[in-house]
Amino acid sequence: MTTDASVAPHLDAPPPKSPSVYEVPPRSLRSRAGSVLRHALLILAAFVMLYPLLWMVASSLRPDSDIFNSYGLFVNTFDTTHYPDGWNALAMPFGSYLLNSAIVVLGAIVGNLVSCSMAAYAFARLEFPYKRTAFAIMLLTIMLPVHVVIVPQYILFANMDLINTFVPMILPKLLATDAFFIFLMVQFIRGIPRELDEAARIDGAGHARIFLRIILPLMVPALATTTIFTFIWTWNDFFTQLIFLTDPDLYTVPVALRSFIDAQENSSFGALFAMSIVSLVPIFLVFLFGQRYLIQGIATTGGK
Amino acid sequence: MVSEFRALRKAPGGSGQKGRVNSRDGRAAAVFLAPWVVGLVVITAGPMLMSLYLSFTDYNLLSNANFTGLENIQRMLDDDRLVKSLTVTMVYVFVSTPIQLAVALGLAVVLDRGLRGLALYRSIFYLPSLLGSSVAVAILWKRVFGVDGLFNQFLALFGIDGPGWISSPSTALSTLILLHVWTFGAPMVIFLAGLRQIPREFYEAAAVDGASKRQQFRRITLPLLSPIIFFNLVLGIIGAFQSFTQAFIVSDGRGGPSDSTLFFTLYLYQQGFQNFNMGYASALAWLLLIIIAAFTAINFWVSKYWVFYDN
Numbered sequence: 001m002t003t004d005a006s007v008a009p010h011l012d013a014p015p016p017k018s019p020s021v022y023e024v025p026p027r028s029l030r031s032r033a034g035s036v037l038r039h040a041l042l043i044l045a046a047f048v049m050l051y052p053l054l055w056m057v058a059s060s061l062r063p064d065s066d067i068f069n070s071y072g073l074f075v076n077t078f079d080t081t082h083y084p085d086g087w088n089a090l091a092m093p094f095g096s097y098l099l100n101s102a103i104v105v106l107g108a109i110v111g112n113l114v115s116c117s118m119a120a121y122a123f124a125r126l127e128f129p130y131k132r133t134a135f136a137i138m139l140l141t142i143m144l145p146v147h148v149v150i151v152p153q154y155i156l157f158a159n160m161d162l163i164n165t166f167v168p169m170i171l172p173k174l175l176a177t178d179a180f181f182i183f184l185m186v187q188f189i190r191g192i193p194r195e196l197d198e199a200a201r202i203d204g205a206g207h208a209r210i211f212l213r214i215i216l217p218l219m220v221p222a223l224a225t226t227t228i229f230t231f232i233w234t235w236n237d238f239f240t241q242l243i244f245l246t247d248p249d250l251y252t253v254p255v256a257l258r259s260f261i262d263a264q265e266n267s268s269f270g271a272l273f274a275m276s277i278v279s280l281v282p283i284f285l286v287f288l289f290g291q292r293y294l295i296q297g298i299a300t301t302g303g304k
Numbered sequence: 305m306v307s308e309f310r311a312l313r314k315a316p317g318g319s320g321q322k323g324r325v326n327s328r329d330g331r332a333a334a335v336f337l338a339p340w341v342v343g344l345v346v347i348t349a350g351p352m353l354m355s356l357y358l359s360f361t362d363y364n365l366l367s368n369a370n371f372t373g374l375e376n377i378q379r380m381l382d383d384d385r386l387v388k389s390l391t392v393t394m395v396y397v398f399v400s401t402p403i404q405l406a407v408a409l410g411l412a413v414v415l416d417r418g419l420r421g422l423a424l425y426r427s428i429f430y431l432p433s434l435l436g437s438s439v440a441v442a443i444l445w446k447r448v449f450g451v452d453g454l455f456n457q458f459l460a461l462f463g464i465d466g467p468g469w470i471s472s473p474s475t476a477l478s479t480l481i482l483l484h485v486w487t488f489g490a491p492m493v494i495f496l497a498g499l500r501q502i503p504r505e506f507y508e509a510a511a512v513d514g515a516s517k518r519q520q521f522r523r524i525t526l527p528l529l530s531p532i533i534f535f536n537l538v539l540g541i542i543g544a545f546q547s548f549t550q551a552f553i554v555s556d557g558r559g560g561p562s563d564s565t566l567f568f569t570l571y572l573y574q575q576g577f578q579n580f581n582m583g584y585a586s587a588l589a590w591l592l593l594i595i596i597a598a599f600t601a602i603n604f605w606v607s608k609y610w611v612f613y614d615n
Contacts, residue, residue: 038414039421045411046428049486053435055454056444071457119340128333138340139308141348143539145546145596147572148589151358151582152351155365175343182340183308207332236438238549239569243577254439258553261443269447276440287434291427294434298490299497 060273067269079270086271086278089263090256091248094275097256098282101235104169104252108234109227111173112181116226117219119176120185121211125197141179146239154243168244169234181226184297188222189215225297228290232283253279306535358586365580376587386588388563389571390595392477396567397544400484405536408488412495413525426496429489436487442553446470449479470554473562480550480565491536498532499525527612534611538603545596548573568592 051073059067063079070076087094122128123135157168176182192215200210216223238254245255257279260272287294359376363369380386411429415422435441448454451468459466469475502525510520526533548569551559559566559574572592576585 038419042414042425046425049432050428052444052448052454053432055448059447068452069457071454071461115339115343118336118338122333122336122340126329126333126336128330128337134337137344141344143542143596143600144348144352145542145589145592147546147569148355148593149348149351151576151586151589152354153347154577155354155582156346156351158365172343172347174339175347176340177343177347207328207336211336232434236435236549238437238439238552239573242552243573254549257439257443261553261556272443273447276443279440280435280438283434283438284431287427287431291430295426295430295493298493 056273057277060270060277062270064268064270067273082268082270082274083278085268086260086275089268089271089275090251090260092251094256094278096249097251097253098278100166100250101252101254104166104241105231105234107166107170108173109230111170111175112178112226112230113223115174115176116178116181117185117216117223118211119182120189121207121215123182124186124189125194125210125215126207138179138182141177142183150240150243157244163244164247164250166250169237169240173230178230181230184225185219185222188219192218221293221296224290225293228286228293229297231286235283306531355586355589358583359590360587361583363583363586365582369583372583376584379584380587380591385563385566385571389559389566389568392559392564392566393545393568396477396481396484396547397541400481401537401540401544403481404485404488405491405533405540407485408490408492408536409495409529409533411488412492412499413521415492416496416499426489426493430493431489433487433489436483437547437549439549439553441483442550445479445483445550446554471561473560473564476554476561476564480547480554483550484544484547491540494532494536495529498529502528530611531613534603534607538600541599541603542596545569545592545599 054073055071058073058075059070060082061075061078061080062070063077066077090097119138123131123138128134153168153172154163157163162168172178196214196218197210200214205213236254238258241252241255242258245251248259251259257272257275260275358369360371360373361369362372362375415425419425432441449469450456451466451471453469455469456466467475469479506524506528507520510524515523546569547567551565551567551570552573555561555565555570557570557574557578559570568588569592572585572588575581575588
């Protein structure tokens with residue numbers, strides 16, 4: 001994993017302290033030994049945590065006969081056939097499930113970006129009747145379990161003949177139902193100086209213009225955080241996709257993997273592992289390149 | 305969001321206080337809020353009311369809903385699997401959440417204060433919390449704790465012949481609790497951000513007065529971090545109640561062995577989307593909402609006695 005101290009600069013900046021604190025006394029041998037011990041334990045903990053994932057990668061490259069008598073990570077006999085086998089094990093090549101997931105994810109991202117930023121602008125910058133009540137309701141919906149609405153939503157979408165389409169996964173995002181992101185963006189917009197709005201207003205700009213030309217460009221970090229979290233949550237989401245997608249041609253990755261378990265039980269774990277890994281690669285890439293926004297995103301949620 | 309939690313506690317329910325409203329703002333708000341309002345009505349509030357109504361019917365998707373009064377509640381009282389699933393869920397929520405938060409807090413404290421490689425450690429510890437709810441990791445877990453899985457291969461090194469952890473009713477739930485603890489990275493990052501807000505001078509002053517590390521942790525870190533512990537606890541409990549994927553994958557959707565991984569949400573899914581008892585499933589959904597709301601309310605109430613806000 002390639003990462004360094006430049007990641008998440010805001011959080012890594014040392015906390016403000018008085019000048020005297022910088023005069024660190026020379027470190028004693030004892031504290032140095034303590035530091036080595038601390039690193040050793042942390043590295044051990046990190047290794048233990050990642051071990052199952054690494055083992056899955058190693059197992060996907062072993063012949064099936066080796067998987068359940070190898071606890072190590074060293075692969076004796078490389079066997080890459082699990083990947084093509086797994087790719088073609090279901091009715092459709094696995095690529096089409098990846099594509100279906102990508103469509104759902106893309107729709108969800110666009111939906112969240114557009115609808116949540118609009119709502120956030122209203123909550124952060126506009127005065128309107130019952131604003132506080134509306135804001136409180138918005139906050140409460142963050143904590144509402146999806147299970148309370150899933151049955152009627154199913155009936156609603158079934159009546160509109162939209163089961164086995166991607167609409168039930170995407171439409172709610174276009175309607176700003178992921179209130180968590182509204183909240184995230186409201187927090188961000190509140191940090192943008194109002195003087196910028198005022199200056200634009202004096203120049204004759206309306207709210208649409210202020211939103212598009214001033215606020216949106218300045219809230220790119222919040223939009224990035226939203227994009228990344230929406231990607232990961234939608235990519236991983238199993239519950240709604242399991243309910244709304246029953247046609248194998250439309251399976252997304254989580255639902256396809258689930259049907260893979262049924263199909264492959266007791267035959268090839270290697271192929272199942274291989275496709276599991278394929279399904280995790282996009283998340284891993286997003287994590288690798290977007291971790292600054294991920295970590296800032298959850299830190300600001302909790303920290304403010 | 306921590307400050308919103310505090311506001312919720314101090315003045316429950318937003319007052320409908322009106323700010324200065326000019327017509328231009330009002331019209332713009334109508335446009336900007338339109339998607340959210342439609343979503344609130346059509347996707348959230350409408351379905352909530354509908355599911356409340358369905359709770360008192362025998363709706364099954366095929367025939368019209370008949371109003372059956374309190375029959376679903378009666379049925380709940382006689383439903384052994386419901387009791388089992390509630391027990392399983394409670395154990396899962398109230399064992400895994402505190403352990404997860406304790407691990408998250410412990411590592412955050414160790415990682416805090418200028419440890420070299422902080423960013424790298426933080427990333428590695430954070431990664432599992434992104435993967436933990438995926439089907440792929442649940443598949444992995446099933447294999448790690450299977451009878452000939454990775455875990456038992458390790459135990460075999462020490463001559464221990466481990467059971468099938470996932471296939472044994474007495475241990476299956478523990479493996480899911482472990483999976484949940486494994487995803488401690490997200491609360492850990494929130495703790496780390498919170499620890500950064502604590503002025504270093506407090507610790508120095510305490511050290512000068514002769515306070516040990518342990519006393520500093522108890523007297524400085526814990527009180528000043530308590531709003532964030534509370535925040536993580538509330539959200540952690542709400543989230544854990546809704547866990548679904550892990551139990552579904554590990555038990556092939558059945559909640560076995562012997563219903564030992566029958567999470568409440570899984571039981572709800574079986575009733576609503578396998579048996580199409582949608583009326584009963586709606587009643588179960590409302591029961592879940594009431595349970596979550598009750599525990600959240602208790603949490604807020606108890607927080608008066610341990611959460612410390614300094615300003």
